Amino acid sequence: MVEVLSGPTGRGSYSGALLEVENLQVEFHTRQGVAKAVNGVTYSVNPGETLAVLGESGSGKSVTAQTIMGILDMPPGRVAGGAIRFRGVDILKLPEEQRRRIRGEGISMVFQDALSALNPVFPVGWQIAEMFRIHRGSSRSDAKKKAVELMDRVRIPGARDRVNDFPHQFSGGMRQRIMIAMAIALDPEILIADEPTTALDVTVQAQIMGLLADLQRDSNMGLILITHDLGVVADVADKIAVMYGGRIVETAPVHDLYRNPAHPYTKGLLESIPRVDLKGQELYAIKGMPPNLLEMPSGCAFHPRCPYRREDCATAVPPLYPISGTRGSACHYWREVVDGSR
Amino acid sequence: MAPAESILEVRDLVKHFPLTQGIVFKRQIGAIKAVDGVSFDLRRGETLGVVGESGCGKSTLAKVMMALERPTSGSVKVNGRDITKAKGAELKHMRRNIQMVMQDPYTSLNPRMTVGDIVGEPFEIHSEVLPKGGRRKRVQELLDVVGLNPDHINRYPHQFSGGQRQRIGIARGLALQPEVIICDEPVSALDVSIQAQVMNLLDRLQKEFNLAYIFIAHDLSVVRHISDRVAVMYLGKIVELGGDSQIYDRPSHPYTQALLSAVPVPNPEGREARERIILQGDPPSPANPPSGCRFRTRCWKAQDICAKEEPLLQIRPGTDHLSACHFAEALDVVHVQS
Structure with a gap:
């Protein structure tokens, strides 16, 4: 279990699927009763593979992703059963300290609404560099240098000049690139993209999907793409899980x-x-x-x-x-x- | 299609929002050119689709046509009378004829009003349309027309789902029996399985009441399904205007071509071979649009003339519909037959 968490050195030592979700059940306790948001979901992702999770609002696709990331609010949420195995280890059973290390380094996530996912009062470069400062203990100047490199990698023009700009100074597409830069900062093996282009125009959507595909090819990440758009799915997915009412149908x-x-x-x-x-x-x-x-x-x-x-x-x-x-x-x-x- | 009589005539419509500086002494330092010279006709019973990216002026156009904003210049004639110049009782009367369905069914309905009050409010404002006694019955009829249970007249919006709320918004739009309905992204906030239901409803109502629609949306396949003609907007101008198959099968403006090729096709067959025109960068700011052709900064065909001379919206040799590009040529960018 230690080698699972020891970062790049432990990679490739496990032969099963990279990420396996098995019979996951998540419920929310509300005043009106218990809402079974996820009711027995099973799927798996391998390196370099794109899994599209297709479903309407309320189908449980995002709750599943949040549970994998360990960012679900509990309470009201509660994992009622099932397992999430990353490299064969059930991460639901790990203590929070170890889950934190998987977050970002093993599995990371891009959110739908980049403007509300970014902190408005810090420069974007600072927010990207935070990944290196906290997870890798880098110095401020080193971390900032790496942030500029990442902004270049997600093709933000003039990255060196824009590293100190604030989120509101970027357009929607550029903000989503910054979110992607943060997500890939620590070279995760799995990237979860929750409706990454829903808030964007079609021409910008094409840019972002192209960027994700290139990044995936370069680093052989497994990609979980959560969306309701049948067109986007047809374009990029290798396999599809269709969700309805908390189940995979x-x-x-x-x-x-x-x-x-x-x-x-x-x-x-x-x-x-x-x-x-x-x-x-x-x-x-x-x-x-x-x-x-x-x-x-x-x-x-x-x-x-x-x-x-x-x-x-x-x-x-x-x-x-x-x-x-x-x-x-x-x-x-x-x-x-x-x-x-x- | 036989050219029917025009019900709406938009001519050289311009809407600039001033940009000011200073608090006590305000001075204008520029303008957001949201709509900058737009002309088109809408015929009776026809649907004109308006597509374009966010910030291209689609929604401002809708507001000016509704007389919710006064244009900087230009005219919007409804049945031959200019709504932008109308005032007082005349304006109020003209508004009965042109109604709107909003994008977000969660914020466009007052949560403190019952469905009956919401759909009946147009009759309160235009009380001459229907005497008080008949209103409740009429509201129930309207609910029935849009596929809601007439017995739910006393319910509140939160008791309905998104698709049902959009039906309430449509019922409100129909109440005064307008000839024109402006639909501003009417299905984009709805779940995929509900979108088709609302599209079918709009289609049925159009046939039933001979309505003319201005259908504003960014989903190109939805627009194609419902529209007879399509206008493509970029930075406050119409860059291409034509029948639906003219725009979709033979687009002649580079922006339209890029837009169409960027739309993901819901069919994975042959996806590796599909050619994509991926535009670089974002649209320029409407406060400071490029000289000449506004699309030239992102256009792969741009030459010197594009910076100097603004291309007019006209039919050019080799094409069969209006296009604002010096180098317009028809090109089928979506080869895949879905």
Whole structure:
């Protein structure tokens, strides 16, 4: 366990998946009751691989990420079960002191809203350099030098002149670059990007996604991309986990999922994308609305909105049925979904 | 498409916001040129999509058309009468004809008012439209039209989901039976599975009431689905204007081409081979736009003439629609058929 935490020297000594989330359950205790935000999530990421976690607001995708990072507010949050193994070690069982060392060096995260994630009263260079001062004990001048190098690496023009600027002096795209610089400062093995481009314009989004891809290729990081955008996922993901109501409803390699979805929810999402050849016609829309976490439907959480539902969907919770070695679908009737009969 | 009668005529619309310095003695040191010479027509029953990045002036344009801001110059004619010059009772009367649906259904509904009060408020303001007695019934009809349960008239906004709240906003926009509705990013705050529902509703209402929409959005596939014509804005100007397939299949302005190629295609097939035009840098500040063509600082085609001479929005040889580029040529940038 010590070598896991000893930084770069320990790398490569473990043969399983780099990060494995297994049957994770997270709940929030509120006055109205217990909200099961994450209800049995399992996924894994390997070096150099991009896993896209796709889901709507309230599906539990961000809570899972925050639990992996160990930044979930507890209480009201509580991990009710499951394991998160980083290089084979269950980090949920580690003391806070050791988790802190994994944060930043092993696993780090880019947040959606860079303006509220950055501290407005410190220069950006100082905030990037903080990573080196605190984790590596670097001197102020060394740390600042490294901050400039990082700002160059994320292609901020004139990094040397801008290192003392404050977050509000940067545009949205540049701020997101600064967030990325902080996240990759200590060469993490896993980078979690939680909706990194949702707040940005499309042309800037293309720049940022290109930057993330380049950084990933250079350092062979595992990337967990959390998003609701089916276009971004199709562009960069190797494999996809689709979440709905706190569960993973489908996992598949990216091409399989778009070619032939195996869960009615995924299929509905793909069909509701406006298509050129269907212009003027009514869009396919999934009926109803996402479930309330406090009053989850019985059985399959998607059954009230599902065109494939039968009686047992309301009573029996579907497990993630294996379809092939790399695919799974949490639908009792996945065969019908794949065959396309409705 | 047969050219129907224009319901909205926007001519040379300019809106500059002054930049001032000093506290006691304010003096103007410049201006944010949010909208800088925009002209277009909107026909009855038609949807005009307006796309562009944040800061290009889309929302200011909407506000000026709604007469929520006075333009610096130019005119907005609704059924032949200029709303920017109208005052008092005349303005109030004209406002009945042009309504708006806002982006954020969480902040655009007053949390202390019931749904009935929110949707019925237009009748309080324009009390001549409907006598008091019939209002409650009319509000319930409106709720029914937008797909909400009429019995929920006494509920408050927080009891509804995002998609339902947007329906409340749409019902409010419909209340005075306007001919034009300006939709400012009506689906961008909604979950993906709900967006399609609201788009379908807008589509159905348009056919039912022969509405004309100005549909402002940054999601290009959504705009294509709903629009008959599309205007592309960059730094306060329309750089390209044409029918939806003219803009999407044969874009002729480099900015439109870059914008379209930057949109991620929801289909992983052939993604390695896809060519991307990735623009460098950010849009310049609208306080100090570049001389000549405003896009030239990020354009790969820029030459000397682009800095000297501002390209007019016109049809150039080899293209079939309006484009503001000296070197406009049609180019299909999104080869993948989705």
